[in-house]
Amino acid sequence: MTETITQPIKMTRKDFVSDQEVRWCPGCGDYAILAQVQKVMPELGVAKENFLIVSGIGCSSRFPYYMDTYGFHSIHGRAPALASGAKIANPELSVWVVTGDGDAMSIGGNHLIHTLRRNIDMNILMFNNRIYGLTKGQYSPTSELGKVTKSSPMGSLDYPFNPPALALGAGGTFIARAIDRDQKHSMEMIKRAHGHKGTSFIEYYQNCLIFNDGTFSDLTDKTTKDESVLKLEHGKPMVFGVKNSKGLRLVGSQFEVIELNGAFNIDDVFVHNENDKNLAMILSELTYVDHLPTPVGIFYVKDEPTYEDMVHSQIQEAVSNKGRGSLEQLFKSSNTWTVE
Amino acid sequence: MTETITQPIKMTRKDFVSDQEVRWCPGCGDYAILAQVQKVMPELGVAKENFLIVSGIGCSSRFPYYMDTYGFHSIHGRAPALASGAKIANPELSVWVVTGDGDAMSIGGNHLIHTLRRNIDMNILMFNNRIYGLTKGQYSPTSELGKVTKSSPMGSLDYPFNPPALALGAGGTFIARAIDRDQKHSMEMIKRAHGHKGTSFIEYYQNCLIFNDGTFSDLTDKTTKDESVLKLEHGKPMVFGVKNSKGLRLVGSQFEVIELNGAFNIDDVFVHNENDKNLAMILSELTYVDHLPTPVGIFYVKDEPTYEDMVHSQIQEAVSNKGRGSLEQLFKSSNTWTVE
Amino acid sequence: MTNSKTNVTELTEVTIRFAGDSGDGMQLTGTQFSDNTAIFGNDLATFPDYPSEIRAPAGSLAGVSSFQIQFSKLDIHTPGDDLNVLVAMNPAALKVHLGDVKDNGTVIINEANFTKKNLNLAGYDCNPLETDLLKNFQTVKVDMTKLVGTATEDLKLAPKLIARSANMFALGLVYWLYGRKIDNTVDFIQKKFAKKPEIVEANLRALKAGYNYGNTLELVKTTYHIPKAKFEPGCYRNMMGNQALAYGFMTAAEKSGLELFYGGYPITPASDVLHYLSGYKNMGVKTFQAEDEIAGVVSAIGAAYAGDLAITATSGPGVALKSEAIGLAVMAELPLVIINVQRGGPSTGLPTKTEQSDLYQAVWGRNGEAPCVVISASTPADCFYTAIEAARIALKFMIPVILLSDGYIANGSEPWRIPDVDSLPEFENHKTSDPDGYEPFDHSSEFLARPWATPGTPGLEHRIGGLEKWDGAGHVSYDPENHDHMLRLRQKKVDIIAEEIPDEVPYGEASGNLLIISWGGTMGSVRSAVEHIHLENKKVSHVHLRHLNPFPKNLGDIIKRFDKVLVPELNLGQLATMLRAKYLVPTIQMNINHGKPLKTSDVLNKINEILGE
Amino acid sequence: MTNSKTNVTELTEVTIRFAGDSGDGMQLTGTQFSDNTAIFGNDLATFPDYPSEIRAPAGSLAGVSSFQIQFSKLDIHTPGDDLNVLVAMNPAALKVHLGDVKDNGTVIINEANFTKKNLNLAGYDCNPLETDLLKNFQTVKVDMTKLVGTATEDLKLAPKLIARSANMFALGLVYWLYGRKIDNTVDFIQKKFAKKPEIVEANLRALKAGYNYGNTLELVKTTYHIPKAKFEPGCYRNMMGNQALAYGFMTAAEKSGLELFYGGYPITPASDVLHYLSGYKNMGVKTFQAEDEIAGVVSAIGAAYAGDLAITATSGPGVALKSEAIGLAVMAELPLVIINVQRGGPSTGLPTKTEQSDLYQAVWGRNGEAPCVVISASTPADCFYTAIEAARIALKFMIPVILLSDGYIANGSEPWRIPDVDSLPEFENHKTSDPDGYEPFDHSSEFLARPWATPGTPGLEHRIGGLEKWDGAGHVSYDPENHDHMLRLRQKKVDIIAEEIPDEVPYGEASGNLLIISWGGTMGSVRSAVEHIHLENKKVSHVHLRHLNPFPKNLGDIIKRFDKVLVPELNLGQLATMLRAKYLVPTIQMNINHGKPLKTSDVLNKINEILGE
Ligand SMILES: Cc1ncc(C[n+]2csc(CCOP(=O)(O)OP(=O)(O)O)c2C)c(N)n1
Ligand SMILES: Cc1ncc(C[n+]2csc(CCOP(=O)(O)OP(=O)(O)O)c2C)c(N)n1
Ligand code: SF4
Ligand code: SF4
């Protein structure tokens, strides 16, 4: 049930570039992510023909066209469900879902949470630009309250979803956050997602130059990013700020910022444990808190049997208990009578 | 925008009993909940004609027929969306959604999480019997892993949702749990839900006698319930067990049971704070943990402006800024020219 | 075995309905009777009718559950119209069903349940057993519960268990009335309740008590004998419609060398397809109970892309939800079967009742020009062959197929001649692994089927999706001419299937005064009516369509050879609309929407009315 | 103002297309030209055509954006077929659009963009300005970018801003060519960019530079004059289709004394309805951007139950998702309008292109017998009146109405005579507050509309839902006769609307050789073709249907008076199927699916072909 390696020839990024012209706005964050994925895939030890990339509808969802793998550009919101069927049908495949904040969290919210709870082995990359790009700029379920857009000229009135919190609440077993502009870290996240057997969810902050430029600039601008990004690393204290001069400590159920220059030192800083769900939930709450940094990296990982593995073990179990069924047997599995 | 009290005559339970014969299996937990709601409603100070009960499809969703209020038995999974429209259209109404674990969390999961994040003022009572009752007994998204049902003869393979965790992850502002058999506590929960301005979500444990009898018997049987139920009360220490002999304390990010007879006393017990979201999330994780009690009561409450209030204030603001629009104005709102 | 003083009369066919409260075990009783009847050798058809509510209050009208069976020495097609025998276990059952009993028919009653409370619940002001309501019937009143109590006195059973065993008493009595042996049912009871010996004993004693009661008490003057029917030689079993669908798709999977994937969400009356399939893990069946109907069909589309024989089953409201995704399957040209076990609509409608009102939806219910193949099953056993046909078409033509069944045939049953496994055809499919000249949307094959390159196949990497595609290469294309071409090509993919399915042969003469065209579950009633009318030498013929889109290619020619065309349907005229649009033929409609199967007698009346005009 | 050496030729009508890269501002240029033309007093119609991709790569074929306008001294109905003038701002625009220019038409080119890179991107091997590709046209090659640069030299602008202002140069040039004043556009620029004086200045200089360039350089020998059209007296403005829908529903709400509720999910090309409505909070409009289409329509059903005028707008894939809920609205008999701004299907299809292929879906795309009223808009301004008609029917008959528009009329524009607010009719509705004899499903009113008792009304508490309901009392009913009755009643609710809508009056004579029946956005092209053919005294008449379900009651009679019936549609024959089924009339189909509006010339050719047969 593991992805087989049939292709010993070393692949490169080019092997994953399709012949289709890339059609995103020049400067769109999607380009960076595409490059990151194209760079990571050759290194995963998976034969090229075993990759399947499924998407919904949105700017982000055009992704499969640009990858020289099997790909399915499906309908709006349904990619996780399509990917589930494909993975159950053929567990050998390395299945990837590329989706947007609208695709995954608005129309597709239900499939997303159900896929997460079922723990079907796939890697969901949600490009969160906090806007509907393809339909030209309405607010999305991750847009901040009060956002002025085409459909909310006086400001939007919906409180946004907090994607890692929702994914954790749904029972997800791998929850991470990456940023389009941080190539090294993002590639690391993609690799880890691939390595996780079960549903991996990466919230990928992505800049939409046209309709929502700069939403994440705090986290990407050289001058501000140190202060605003908290890089989560398993087993490491949660430090951030210029020269890691700050840290987080847990008081009761709340995080507090401490300065590591006087009263506090590194031992007072809470150490990240990516296997602690309670911690992950508390960390996810930092997403929209102004005076606390935004965590990126792996919030949570848990190893649990995947849905499709259980499907196939039930089949094996049934076969070994009852023997492989035949049509003959099936047809005669109830009272029969013979007419001569 | 508050529910107006136009009916000074004191109402009783009978005022809320419709002329329709109640058609649940004898002994179904739904009867108890119906009685609880019928007893609470007359006390809420809301005129009878202002109640609107919306449901989806399922045994539980037949609820509106039995209430002598306005009611809409809609389609499977869509009750929160229908209720949203009604509440936005007429914020004077006291809107209630009655739904099942399948209706709310399977087909209706998306509307549920979006309603929760928008904080539209309504009270959602989700009758969780951890089974599909009306369709005669398939496992539901809240059924425990390995459940043998008509559609899972070798045991179900889906990890269940944890409803309070999902609701918290979605951004809910009032999350509680009640049990059909505990009338007094449940009525208290209903009242509190009504009192909360915003989306209230009550996970109502409900026994399905026919297809899932006894799922909650641990929590309702006299002999076991003290040990297995943790009643959350704001500002009170989290004690449970026979004669409240046990308590929970928080160590780092994890709860631990302590016995209150020796090394520990009541001061070591964590005090519940229904306004602490981090705490609520950690508590919600106790749902499926064998050696820890199951919390019931209010996990979390937060006061935040409701969606429909914001809609109507935008309208008011627009009117006061631009004046109430007229068709005349509207028609001439762009370049015009006159032909004589 | 029959008491010497009782006469035995031979009959051609009989219709019996067992009716009682949901808790009275009528479905089990009926199933036992029909299994027994089948094994005896009659032809038969059954029709179970459940209340919609889960356990409606005991004794209420809404809580009545019934099971009807017609059995015969001849070939029959329906569970019968009017009843020879009604078994009414309580007043509500009598109230609901008495109107269907023939004059002078037999009504068997469990007096025990005719209590004041039950009479009230049924809306009887006074006890019908004490009025002359039953005077036109042969009434057999027995306090079954009491007699079961007596027969089990020594066991000291709980009164509840005694009351619950009354159904076996009734069954025994009816076995006696039709000169049947009880052995099969004895076996069944012993197996079914093996772990509960008390229940076994209670049921066996009740069964025998009922049988002996008839035998010894000269209850009625005559018992009946219905000789064996003439069946084609072979091995037979009973088969229900939804079961036959499950069997059909498992067969198709085996015969095509594919694995079977089922993605779906429970809904009455389709859920049993999922239930049956989930029980055959040892045949490699993968069932995925999805979060909703959309995920059900979309997961199946994913499985189809990945190379499985993929199906989904639902009912009308579920198809509505799936319709966007079915359009995707049309665009992606993937093999997929969507089963719709129809129920009463619109909206939630009458969810436990039968109807044929989703034909429009199947043919026309999608955005854009999104033609699908539509076929329908006509009897419970026919569901097996219709499933195979659906899979065959989907695989051969790389196209989604909608299979229409309905609540009536889904839950009904009839004897099924078990086919020889080897005689069942193998299936073609379009899997490919050859990169040479491969194009994902290559339509150069005879029937326009595109190649099926599944993920995992080296060198055939490609992308598909819901945007318009360039014929051949399959990349996204906004080219105006290509779009027009592709719309017509997808339509043609459906239309040319008409070339490949067998011509229709009317039942009856090739020309005449009246042609009846029907589809789906009305097959039996219409055929029976036509058989009747043939006895009067009338020139009436019958075409029962399995293929609804496309129609068989000679249908237009057949129609031309008749003066009039009658289209009976359980809707407001959906097939009629299709026939009128396609053949510009005036149709006479017969539309009855009672949530029940069509009655042979109604068809017969309509035929006579038309011929008499 | 025109240079003395240039002749002025008078023309009846002209078609111009502005085409360039998505970044070239063609939509703005086109809109300015049409506003100006409207104010001048020509009749006009416009057609913007966007690329489907958000900012496809600059210079690519996929990135070409265009705006077409036809203007005339006569009454016109379409944005025109072939072009008198093409403005091509880059090689890709030339490549895509040159084929549509009339022989000897004018092609205005911004030479600046004919760089090697752009030529490559457009797929030109060599520069078409240097070949004889343009020899059949009057070609005006200008390095607009350079000239704008010169004109703004003193401002020291960024090259990007200069390049972006080239569109104003082109606009100025075309203004000059048609003898128009630039004042309106000057005003517009000043207002629009008020906060960015640099941009104002750049644009104004470019505009004037273009104008003067024509004026001073004797660029062409002739300029043109298109005299004012004769309009009905009144006050006019330009109106786009989606905008007109929004205005229509706001008007309906005011006129019915109801509040307007919009629930919906964005989708091309319907999103603008939401955008417009969300801008009118000061008219009390409540817009709810839902999580998906299902929540969009279901929230509207909730709002309708609560007493608002409730609408939802989407396109075909969205209607597919809404179809289950529309069935609920049918069952609940609530007033509701579902707008479908159609686009190319099936599935995601050609999302930014126009088509008429969701008619089947509107009429037949639901489970069960779920009849809805279906009406369609035919021009941008007609959307206003169609919206009012939809709301009127929904409220008067307590029924869901599907309103079909399409991408072509949604984004197109035409002059709209602003109606006198008081002359617009008030609306009836069925709100009730009288408990006396109240029954929720009382159908005793003239048109079978049930009373509308909204939550909050004392004494009228009641329950509704999707299960079959007892006529009158409205409680759940499984009664067979009642179900049949209710199915027919709901069908009748639609059918009797035919009694109440005006009879159709064919354009042209009442009888003749050929009747053309069309619907929706093809109105203009068909009408133009028929006007042409009337000049030849041919007996061709035209019926353009607004009401598609039910049809106007005299449609069958009209059809009988013609030898032949032609049904032109942008699909594979959906209205044709409906007409055939209803009237058993053979239809000649004309089906073009290019994702573009129908061409007048194609209709004309088809008419001639038929008449010539
Ligand atoms: C059923 C359906 N509804 C609506 C749409 C229109 N639509 C396409 S993409 C999209 C949202 C895109 O937003 P997101 O998922 O955030 O992707 P992005 O473009 O921002 O990458 C919408 C509303 C559609 N294609 N199908
Ligand atoms: C669109 C649609 N899909 C499926 C169904 C069938 N259905 C009705 S209720 C139900 C699930 C009921 O479970 P739950 O919500 O837990 O309610 P319960 O009966 O247990 O109270 C299902 C699958 C339906 N009515 N409509
Ligand atoms: S609209 Fe935004 S998200 Fe879409 S391609 Fe352009 S920049 Fe990227
Ligand atoms: S099936 Fe279960 S949930 Fe439904 S009415 Fe019966 S006991 Fe209650």
Ligand SMILES: [Mg+2]
């Ligand atoms: Mg987005």
Ligand SMILES: [Mg+2]
């Ligand atoms: Mg349930």
